[in-house]
Amino acid sequence: MTPLLKVEALSKHYGRHLGCGDVNFTLWPGEVMGIVGESGSGKSTLLNCLAGHLAPDTGRVIFETRAHGPRDTVTMTEPERRWLARTEWAFVHQNPRDGLRMGVSAGGNVGERLMAVGARHYGEIRAQAEDWLGRVEIDPTRIDERPRAFSGGMRQRLQIARNLVTGPRLALMDEPTGGLDVSVQARLLDLLRGLVRRLGLSAVIVTHDLAVVRLLADRLMVMKDGRVVEEGLTDQVLDDPQHAYTQLLVSSVLQV
Amino acid sequence: MYVAVKGGARAIENAHRWLADARRGDRDLPDLDVAQIREQLALAVDRVMAEGSLYDPDLAALALKQARGDAIEAVFLIRTFRTTLPRFGASLPIRTDAMQITRRISATYKDVPGGQVLGPTFDYTHRLLDFTLSDAKPVPAAAEAAAPAGPVPHILSHLGAEGLIQPEPAEPADVPDLTRAPLAVPAARPLRLQALTRGDEGFLLSLAYSTQRGYGRNHAFVGELRIGYVRVAAYLPKLGFEIEFADILVTECESVNQFQGSRTQPAQFTRGYGLVFGQSERQAISMALVDRALRARELGEETGTASAQDEEFVLSHCDNIQSSGFLEHIKLPHYVDFQAELELIRKPRRDAYAGQEAAE
Amino acid sequence: MSDYNFAYLDEATKRMLRRAILKAVAIPGYQVPFSRREMPMPYGWGTGGVQVTAACLVPEDTLKVIDQGADDTTNAVSIRKFFARVAGIATTEATAEATIIQTRHRIPETPLTEGQILVFQVPIPEPLRFLEPRETETRTMHALEDYGLIQVRLYEDTARHGEIARAYAYPVRVEGRYIMDPSPIPKFDNPKLHNAPALQLFGAGRECRIYALPPFTRVESLDFEDYPFTASKAAGQTCAICGAEDSYLDEVIIDDAGGRMFVCSDTDYCATRCAAQAEDAA
Numbered sequence: 001m002t003p004l005l006k007v008e009a010l011s012k013h014y015g016r017h018l019g020c021g022d023v024n025f026t027l028w029p030g031e032v033m034g035i036v037g038e039s040g041s042g043k044s045t046l047l048n049c050l051a052g053h054l055a056p057d058t059g060r061v062i063f064e065t066r067a068h069g070p071r072d073t074v075t076m077t078e079p080e081r082r083w084l085a086r087t088e089w090a091f092v093h094q095n096p097r098d099g100l101r102m103g104v105s106a107g108g109n110v111g112e113r114l115m116a117v118g119a120r121h122y123g124e125i126r127a128q129a130e131d132w133l134g135r136v137e138i139d140p141t142r143i144d145e146r147p148r149a150f151s152g153g154m155r156q157r158l159q160i161a162r163n164l165v166t167g168p169r170l171a172l173m174d175e176p177t178g179g180l181d182v183s184v185q186a187r188l189l190d191l192l193r194g195l196v197r198r199l200g201l202s203a204v205i206v207t208h209d210l211a212v213v214r215l216l217a218d219r220l221m222v223m224k225d226g227r228v229v230e231e232g233l234t235d236q237v238l239d240d241p242q243h244a245y246t247q248l249l250v251s252s253v254l255q256v
Numbered sequence: 257m258y259v260a261v262k263g264g265a266r267a268i269e270n271a272h273r274w275l276a277d278a279r280r281g282d283r284d285l286p287d288l289d290v291a292q293i294r295e296q297l298a299l300a301v302d303r304v305m306a307e308g309s310l311y312d313p314d315l316a317a318l319a320l321k322q323a324r325g326d327a328i329e330a331v332f333l334i335r336t337f338r339t340t341l342p343r344f345g346a347s348l349p350i351r352t353d354a355m356q357i358t359r360r361i362s363a364t365y366k367d368v369p370g371g372q373v374l375g376p377t378f379d380y381t382h383r384l385l386d387f388t389l390s391d392a393k394p395v396p397a398a399a400e401a402a403a404p405a406g407p408v409p410h411i412l413s414h415l416g417a418e419g420l421i422q423p424e425p426a427e428p429a430d431v432p433d434l435t436r437a438p439l440a441v442p443a444a445r446p447l448r449l450q451a452l453t454r455g456d457e458g459f460l461l462s463l464a465y466s467t468q469r470g471y472g473r474n475h476a477f478v479g480e481l482r483i484g485y486v487r488v489a490a491y492l493p494k495l496g497f498e499i500e501f502a503d504i505l506v507t508e509c510e511s512v513n514q515f516q517g518s519r520t521q522p523a524q525f526t527r528g529y530g531l532v533f534g535q536s537e538r539q540a541i542s543m544a545l546v547d548r549a550l551r552a553r554e555l556g557e558e559t560g561t562a563s564a565q566d567e568e569f570v571l572s573h574c575d576n577i578q579s580s581g582f583l584e585h586i587k588l589p590h591y592v593d594f595q596a597e598l599e600l601i602r603k604p605r606r607d608a609y610a611g612q613e614a615a616e
Numbered sequence: 617m618s619d620y621n622f623a624y625l626d627e628a629t630k631r632m633l634r635r636a637i638l639k640a641v642a643i644p645g646y647q648v649p650f651s652r653r654e655m656p657m658p659y660g661w662g663t664g665g666v667q668v669t670a671a672c673l674v675p676e677d678t679l680k681v682i683d684q685g686a687d688d689t690t691n692a693v694s695i696r697k698f699f700a701r702v703a704g705i706a707t708t709e710a711t712a713e714a715t716i717i718q719t720r721h722r723i724p725e726t727p728l729t730e731g732q733i734l735v736f737q738v739p740i741p742e743p744l745r746f747l748e749p750r751e752t753e754t755r756t757m758h759a760l761e762d763y764g765l766i767q768v769r770l771y772e773d774t775a776r777h778g779e780i781a782r783a784y785a786y787p788v789r790v791e792g793r794y795i796m797d798p799s800p801i802p803k804f805d806n807p808k809l810h811n812a813p814a815l816q817l818f819g820a821g822r823e824c825r826i827y828a829l830p831p832f833t834r835v836e837s838l839d840f841e842d843y844p845f846t847a848s849k850a851a852g853q854t855c856a857i858c859g860a861e862d863s864y865l866d867e868v869i870i871d872d873a874g875g876r877m878f879v880c881s882d883t884d885y886c887a888t889r890c891a892a893q894a895e896d897a898a
Contacts, residue, residue, distance in 0.1 A: 078760060079760045079761070082760055082762060086764070101768070104768055104772060105772060105775055105776075107771070107775055108768045108771050108772050108775065111768065111771050112764050112765070112767075112768045113764065115764050115767035115768060115771065116762070116763070116764025116767070120767075120839075120840055120841050121840060121841045121842055122771065122774050122840035122841075122842050122843050123842050125771065125840075126775075143775075144775050144776070264688045264689050264690040264692070264693040265688070265693045265697075267690065268690055268693060268694060332654075332658070335654040336654045336655065336656045338654070339653045339654040339655075340620070340626070342626070435651075436651055437651050438649040438650060438651050438652070438824040439824070440649065441751055441752055442752070568750055568751060568752065572751075577654065577658075577659060578659045578822050580658065581658030581659030581660040581661060581663075581822065582659055582660035582739070582822055583660075584658060584660065584661075585658065585659075585660030585661050585739065588661065588683070588690075588691050588720075589683060589684045589689050589690070589691070590684075590721070590800075591684045591866050591881070592684045592685060592721045592722055592784070592800075592801075592802055592864070592866070592881055593721060593783070593784040593785075593800050593802065595802070595849075595850065595864075595865070595866055595867055595881075596783030596784045596802040596803065596804070596849075597783050597784075598850075598867065599783065599848060599849065599850055599851065600781055600783045602851075603851070604777060604778070
């Protein structure tokens, strides 16, 4: 089996300040990787480098494309990268406002990626949008409503549907449950877990919430000050943390 | 039989004759002399020169007369005249430190070398209508002090000597010309300044005011405002020497603004710059504030919410010839588009009523 | 009138404009920036079209100018007079006789032929502008062929109104590449853009853009397979003057009791048909 994503010696600086440094990891098909750390640890920088939103200073991000096999997404052209972003990748923002078009109906939001890759049959686009609304537990009769009318949890589920409609293989998620009530979080996590399993999706999930990674992630990377300080199987890292910082992180959660 | 909207040509000619008649007004009153406008409505003339982007007080006065006092219409006349003029080249940078000063103030220092000169200003006048102006009566000449000998250095140069204010880059070898190349964004600062100096006074004033009220706040002091005549010279390669060919009146404003510093730079004052033809200090100060606001991104300040910091927004909308032309074009016939819209509205209404009737 | 150069603009400016026009012809549908001049009429009143026309005119040309399809609307009269004055060229109202036609909001009903140039006045050249106000963004979207957003707008229309609710300035795709604003012509005229034998040039003065459709260019109006584009006009009406059924009609209110009639918006087309009918009768 070939890895879906291979990150080699990835570094990104902001001026003299280190964003993230010398990150290496491999993600296999169907695997979910969690990245935890406090704000400023470099986890969002890393995620944005993987998504092509930020250009890393050095390093390679090898993605196994459907059409052309392994390609370094750092050196590919912007049109190629945008094509991947529409077809093979999903990006879920923490704030659904950043990932949705708030002035466009739910159906239009879900249909955009289909149209961007050439769908031109209104009836089929709509049918797929309805199907996906159902899959993320939004009543399909609300297809013509705008996200403004939706609750926070619904918006987040709509953002997920909008991303998954083109059948991506890699989902990059930035604090997908942040800013939601605890009960809403639980429902979303359940939904995410179901989708990831059913679709065989690989994912990189950035979060500061250890409950999220315990539920979703097969493997875990812990970041501090731009560096990966510990990585391993999720249970292993959480139950037997080696690095002092991880120990602190785990114990602080337990105290809550 | 109805004939579709004929007679446009005659209507236009008649309208233009009417306009000429109305411009002249009551024939029992003397016709306004262009020189009178130039001398007695000098600030209106200055505004037309600044936004018209052409330094010629007589033409600006003529344009004001032709435009019946409508400043933007007069600016428009000057602009279209200006664009037909050949471009011989660019002048050398004017030396505002060698300005023959008629007004010079600083809000940052009580006293400065060269002194503060209030000059012919409305400041500190009581805004009470002077009814005696209705009657022509002699006005005594103002007393004049001797002009300071030699150049009067800029006040901010004293801050510069201490390293407290960010130095400005030397003039680039190739200065772009807004009137010769399409404006591309993001634009270099020279292009931004060119757009601002001919930008609409009211628009710049509102933007500058918005920064003072917190929309992109960067607290500004008027470091120096100076008005006076500067000499314009050009280097003529064919002759191999410089010639001086004009003295022009300009207003210059340098603002002093806070800057918090960043990871790479220590805290320092920064500068906004305004330079405008004529005595147009509202425009010059506004320009300096907007110039500084537009530097927010370059200086790593927080952006995203204030219009004055949004280069594309400011530069696309500051020109009053563009904006008034487009605004007023909606007076032109739009029968065809409106007809298409009518059909768009009628059809669903027809369908809806048909649906209702079918249901009944 | 000899104070100005032929066709008003100086030759250096015309050369600059012609370079932009040639580039536009070479990349159909692509908006070429050009350095516009202030013209002696306001921005928004056809300065882009006037500059393009000025750059194309030669002394042998015969110019026709229409606004809303008519030769006699005020702005058409004004522009025609301008060129008659600064270029001394012949003018005409007959579509077939013109070598250059400057137009605002219409394409003539009489089919254009090879060798003719149709110059459109364009207010907002950017078809994506109402979705995205930033030029930096829309430029990127064109460069990367990132056109999902405009299709979303058509989807929204269809979801809300059961059809694509665009009556004029209906966006087209040129040779399968650039999405282009055909200027605010009614969508009734869109099919005339496709495979036209004439050269079609578009000038936007205020926005400094020129774009073009070379003769015989593929131009498709955006739509959905199951909601295909239709070139509509006033339903079931014919011209009250010439009886034409195939032309675009203006609605005219004739009394204050709701009475109205429909007449050809293309005055030359209407007059030509009337003349032919009179001849037949005689």
